[in-house]
Amino acid sequence: MSETPFRNPGWAGNTGEFDLTEEQVRGEDFVGDRPAHGGHASGAGAMPYMLAEKNPDVALFEGEYQERFEKILTRYPTKQAALLPALGLAQEIRGYVSPDSMDRVAELLDLSPAYVRGVATFYTMYNKRPVGRHLVQVCTNISCNLNGADEVVEAFLRYTDTELGETSEDGHFTVIEAECLAACGFPTCVQINSRYFENVTPDQVPQICERLKSEGK
Numbered sequence: 358m359s360e361t362p363f364r365n366p367g368w369a370g371n372t373g374e375f376d377l378t379e380e381q382v383r384g385e386d387f388v389g390d391r392p393a394h395g396g397h398a399s400g401a402g403a404m405p406y407m408l409a410e411k412n413p414d415v416a417l418f419e420g421e422y423q424e425r426f427e428k429i430l431t432r433y434p435t436k437q438a439a440l441l442p443a444l445g446l447a448q449e450i451r452g453y454v455s456p457d458s459m460d461r462v463a464e465l466l467d468l469s470p471a472y473v474r475g476v477a478t479f480y481t482m483y484n485k486r487p488v489g490r491h492l493v494q495v496c497t498n499i500s501c502n503l504n505g506a507d508e509v510v511e512a513f514l515r516y517t518d519t520e521l522g523e524t525s526e527d528g529h530f531t532v533i534e535a536e537c538l539a540a541c542g543f544p545t546c547v548q549i550n551s552r553y554f555e556n557v558t559p560d561q562v563p564q565i566c567e568r569l570k571s572e573g574k
């Protein structure tokens with residue numbers, strides 16, 4: 358718990374005096390030590406959280422991940438339909454979706470590499486290169502922009518001592534700009550991994566970053 362709760366500590370819909378951790382809201386199975394087999398059935402196709410340390414060179418879909426991959430396939434009428442969760446699983450394993458991962462997924466799903474590239478590069482939630490433990494996406498679209506989003510971006514870059522898209526030396530943060538995050542009523546909106554921080558101002562940035570680091574994820 359932080360000493361001064363934010364008005365919204367990071368969960369869309371929380372607008373009162375809440376200060377819940379991600380674990381308290383989603384359950385520990387979904388956070389950090391999420392079991393390799395995927396935990397809950399509904400988690401098989403869920404977007405990964407970039408909380409654990411990733412190994413970009415580890416083999417894809419082996420052991421428990423092979424079981425999860427096969428489980429994903431059973432949930433869709435065609436292999437092609439399983440493409441999004443398969444890419445999500447690849448990202449969960451390696452931390453990002455490399456060209457090599459895309460080719461492997463294409464092979465396993467009997468799709469052309471070009472088709473998989475087209476899909477993976479269309480969706481911004483697939484990281485096409487490694488990112489820090491905390492991917493900070495600051496909305497700089499119209500509502501947030503009119504309310505100081507550029508200054509919020511600057512504050513994150515200053516705190517993390519990075520340029521846009523660069524990962525901080527300690528591996529904790531990668532800061533990027535995002536298009537509208539659908540929280541236009543609460544500018545500036547910042548999505549960090551799967552959490553939303555709303556009404557963010559530049560002076561809150563150090564406190565947010567310290568809190569994330571202290572959570573150890």
Ligand code: FES
Pocket residue numbers: 496497498499500501502536537538539540541542544546
């Ligand atoms: S403009 Fe920032 S959330 Fe919509």
